[in-house]
Amino acid sequence: xxxxxxxxxxxxxxxxxxxxxxxxxxxxxxxxxxxxxxxxxxxxxxxxxxxxxxxxxxxxxxxxxxxxxxxxxxxxxxxxxxxxxxxxxxxxxxxxxxxxxxxxxxxxxxxxxxxxxxxxxxxxxxxxxxxxxxxxxxxxxxxxxxxxxxxxxxxxxxxxxxxxxxxxxxxxxxxxxxxxxxxxxxxxxxxxxxxxxxxxxxxxxxxxxxxxxxxxxxxxxxxxxxxxxxxxxxxxxxxxxxxxxxxxxxxxxxxxxxxxxxxxxxxxxxxxxxxxxxxxxxxxxxxxxxxxxxxxxxxxxxxxxxxxxxxxxxxxxxxxxxxxxxxxxxxxxxxxxxxxxxxxxxxxxxxxxxxxxxxxxxxxx
Amino acid sequence: xxxxxxxxxxxxxxxxxxxxxxxxxxxxxxxxxxxxxxxxxxxxxxxxxxxxxxxxxxxxxxxxxxxxxxxxxxxxxxxxxxxxxxxxxxxxxxxxxxxxxxxxxxxxxxxxxxxxxxxxxxxxxxxxxxxxxxxxxxxxxxxxxxxxxxxxxxxxxxxxxxxxxxxxxxxxxxxxxxxxxxxxxxxxxxxxxxxxxxxxxxxxxxxxxxxxxxxxxxxxxxxxxxxxxxxxxxxxxxxxxxxxxxxxxxxxxxxxxxxxxxxxxxxxxxxxxxxxxxxxxxxxxxxxxxxxxxxxxxxxxxxxxxxxxxxxxxxxxxxxxxxxxxxxxxxxxxxxxxxxxxxxxxxxxxxxxxxxxxxxxxxxxxxxxxxxxxxxxxxxxxxxxxxxxxxxxxxxxxxxxxxxxxxxxxxxxxxxxxxxxxxxxxxxxxxxxxxxxxxxxxxxxxxxxxxxxxxxxxxxxxxxxxxxxxxxxxxxxxxxxxxxxxxxxxxxxxxxxxxxxxxxxxxxxxxxxxxxxxxxxxxxxxxxxxxxxxxxxxxxxxxxxxxxxxxxxxxxxxxx
Numbered sequence: 001x002x003x004x005x006x007x008x009x010x011x012x013x014x015x016x017x018x019x020x021x022x023x024x025x026x027x028x029x030x031x032x033x034x035x036x037x038x039x040x041x042x043x044x045x046x047x048x049x050x051x052x053x054x055x056x057x058x059x060x061x062x063x064x065x066x067x068x069x070x071x072x073x074x075x076x077x078x079x080x081x082x083x084x085x086x087x088x089x090x091x092x093x094x095x096x097x098x099x100x101x102x103x104x105x106x107x108x109x110x111x112x113x114x115x116x117x118x119x120x121x122x123x124x125x126x127x128x129x130x131x132x133x134x135x136x137x138x139x140x141x142x143x144x145x146x147x148x149x150x151x152x153x154x155x156x157x158x159x160x161x162x163x164x165x166x167x168x169x170x171x172x173x174x175x176x177x178x179x180x181x182x183x184x185x186x187x188x189x190x191x192x193x194x195x196x197x198x199x200x201x202x203x204x205x206x207x208x209x210x211x212x213x214x215x216x217x218x219x220x221x222x223x224x225x226x227x228x229x230x231x232x233x234x235x236x237x238x239x240x241x242x243x244x245x246x247x248x249x250x251x252x253x254x255x256x257x258x259x260x261x262x263x264x265x266x267x268x269x270x271x272x273x274x275x276x277x278x279x280x281x282x283x284x285x286x287x288x289x290x291x292x293x294x295x296x297x298x299x300x301x302x303x304x305x306x307x308x309x310x311x312x313x314x315x316x317x318x319x320x321x322x323x324x325x326x327x328x329x330x331x332x333x334x335x336x337x338x339x340x341x342x343x344x345x346x347x348x349x350x351x352x353x354x355x356x357x358x359x360x361x362x363x364x365x
Numbered sequence: 366x367x368x369x370x371x372x373x374x375x376x377x378x379x380x381x382x383x384x385x386x387x388x389x390x391x392x393x394x395x396x397x398x399x400x401x402x403x404x405x406x407x408x409x410x411x412x413x414x415x416x417x418x419x420x421x422x423x424x425x426x427x428x429x430x431x432x433x434x435x436x437x438x439x440x441x442x443x444x445x446x447x448x449x450x451x452x453x454x455x456x457x458x459x460x461x462x463x464x465x466x467x468x469x470x471x472x473x474x475x476x477x478x479x480x481x482x483x484x485x486x487x488x489x490x491x492x493x494x495x496x497x498x499x500x501x502x503x504x505x506x507x508x509x510x511x512x513x514x515x516x517x518x519x520x521x522x523x524x525x526x527x528x529x530x531x532x533x534x535x536x537x538x539x540x541x542x543x544x545x546x547x548x549x550x551x552x553x554x555x556x557x558x559x560x561x562x563x564x565x566x567x568x569x570x571x572x573x574x575x576x577x578x579x580x581x582x583x584x585x586x587x588x589x590x591x592x593x594x595x596x597x598x599x600x601x602x603x604x605x606x607x608x609x610x611x612x613x614x615x616x617x618x619x620x621x622x623x624x625x626x627x628x629x630x631x632x633x634x635x636x637x638x639x640x641x642x643x644x645x646x647x648x649x650x651x652x653x654x655x656x657x658x659x660x661x662x663x664x665x666x667x668x669x670x671x672x673x674x675x676x677x678x679x680x681x682x683x684x685x686x687x688x689x690x691x692x693x694x695x696x697x698x699x700x701x702x703x704x705x706x707x708x709x710x711x712x713x714x715x716x717x718x719x720x721x722x723x724x725x726x727x728x729x730x731x732x733x734x735x736x737x738x739x740x741x742x743x744x745x746x747x748x749x750x751x752x753x754x755x756x757x758x759x760x761x762x763x764x765x766x767x768x769x770x771x772x773x774x775x776x777x778x779x780x781x782x783x784x785x786x787x788x789x790x791x792x793x794x795x796x797x798x799x800x801x802x803x804x805x806x807x808x809x810x811x812x813x814x815x816x817x818x819x820x821x822x823x824x825x826x827x828x829x830x831x832x833x834x835x836x837x838x839x840x841x842x843x844x845x846x847x848x849x850x851x852x853x854x855x856x857x858x859x860x861x862x863x864x865x866x867x868x869x870x871x872x873x874x875x876x877x878x879x880x881x882x883x884x885x886x887x888x889x890x891x892x893x894x895x896x897x898x899x900x901x902x903x904x905x906x907x908x909x910x911x912x913x914x915x916x917x918x919x920x921x922x923x924x925x
Contacts, residue, residue: 057824057828058827058828059824059827078827078833079824079827079828080827080828080829080830080831080832080833080836081830082828083830084828085828085829086824086825086828086829088821088824088825089821090819090821092819092821092822092824092825094822094825094826094840094844095844096843096844105826105829105831105839106829106830106831109829109830109831109832109835110830153829154828154829157829157830163828
């Protein structure tokens, strides 16, 4: 713990936040991130992620606990002295100033000389490939262009920490994907620390070094995107990140690496115990759709098999998406690659499906 | 691939030109839209636009002089006013008949009042002349009565001038038409001609002036007074006209040729009056009122005889019309320019005070949580639910020397009881009361603009390193300027035309130009000057509005 504290650039220590004195919006938040990390706060709306960001930026004060920046508590430092760059959801570009004036603003308030200011503005604009737009007004720019300018403005004064509050929320899908890529590249190239808030899980997975999944005022899981997807620690994370199949049951047998779960229709399956503590407990078993096989040739020998009825077979080009009835669950989805030898199914067909016990995680009910 | 540009217009599906079809479709839409606003439009036109235009028109309208003294105005046309030179006999003659007629119709005092705006004291000349004019005719009437008592009867005149039914060819309808027009102009009405009343041509040739005046008198008596003009006595001025005609050598030949029942009567009178001294209208008028011997009276009439005048506008800017062109009013009469300046200056002070007081309130309204801001909004709107008069009177209670503020200051010992503050009946009182009354008009537009400024702008500014003040001044304030602009226009335009509050709390030092307008409308009845002042005020407002549009741009004004 002492070691990680030393490296932590941003640190939340037992932070709580309440607006009305009756309910806690943020409950006991502890979070550390090292310099240069791209951390995403992901969660449904009302989960407390934006409040955390606002506390870090200084627009909200923590009801309890400390927020440390580079080892110094910033609880009593006003926002303008924190030196944190911020990109807002609606860009918040000042409409009465040109692009260049917008970028000059943080430099002017820092009393940077005019010549230096201009080189910095040009460099920042070139960084976001908007060099020729200096004289335009924000209203003359498209959404994507405004987003780039907002980014440039947050970076122009060279902050070490940049906060982004759903910055791509207002863009269309294609532009969003492009910007995701650009922001990540830029953050890594500049070596800045980024705290990024979004409710879009794809965005979180593709951009971040680590993702903090928020729900109900708490961090449910803090992990890298791959482990978050493949090893969710509770059913909320499993459900929230990516597509997920669940089967409810009861733990019948429990060892360190294996749990036997009796599903509600009576069938027994082997699972990897993650969030179950004792025999007899209710559990929710989570299996990713792409880890389930129905092609007999592909089912692993160690795989656990169950019978299922095909309810719907959807051809999606690169993949097939099949909805099955498994152990009383009508929404069991499997995804299979459209390989040349792949078998196509029809509704009403009875098939056998299988998965490896390690892909089947017994989580909290 | 090339696109053929053809000179043929594009056609719609039914073969008509596309432009024509489009404008037809749009016209229908426009008509429907117009039908929706038509009731309001008609209402506004009838109750607002037309009366205002009519009122503004009075600022240049000046037909009262030529309507009441048509012959005089005509005769004065060729006369040039020179110092200490009286007009000639013809002008006195015209004025005598014009004034006699006007006095009988009781219109002469109106003209006196009108000319009194230009030449103080002239109205009494007109008023006194009205009474005295009939006297000069009475002496001559007695002489005619002595010659033959028949001259005393209206019947005699009727027989003298009218013609037989059969002899229509010999009638002179021209004179009657002109006299009917004279009557219409004088009374500002349109009377129908008198049926079965004609003047015989041979009589009108022999006694042209008498015929003219008799024709008018007959029409006036019958149409305006609703009396029988063939019974009783005729008006005294007719005896003057008759004397004039009988002594006029040009008429002698025609009189000699007269035939018929009354011919002998006329000839006898003509023979008598040839021996009498000639009629002198100048003396007649001097006897009526000695002021008619003053050239300045005639100058005034001539100067203001045109049907349209710039005199009211000159008066409105402390100038006056003279024979040598516009001149500055004597210093003792200069008040309106000072009032205009004061009105603009005080309106500006009030506008600035409203901005300073209203801005923080509007900011609070826009930024407080909903519940608190609603409460605050009610407080802002509260004055709207109280009568303007009550609020102004309340200020009177607050500000007067024995009022709440002075009493409290005296009680606190801050002000000596014999040295109480004078904060009412002066400019200070007007500024305080009007700032209070106009404040909501500043707050509401500001608030509606501030409401649309997202909080994220100030947050962004702070996150970029701006202090609270810099974030406000460089980011928030510029975006709230359209609200200030809208509020300022509203408050300034309302203030510049304000009337009640300066009237009540302004005393003499704190009144506005609108109070002067009200004075001219209701007390001095100089509507022409009031209209001119109003027109100038309207122009000032429109010019300011135009200037604002040029500088700030009216598109930037948001009222909601």
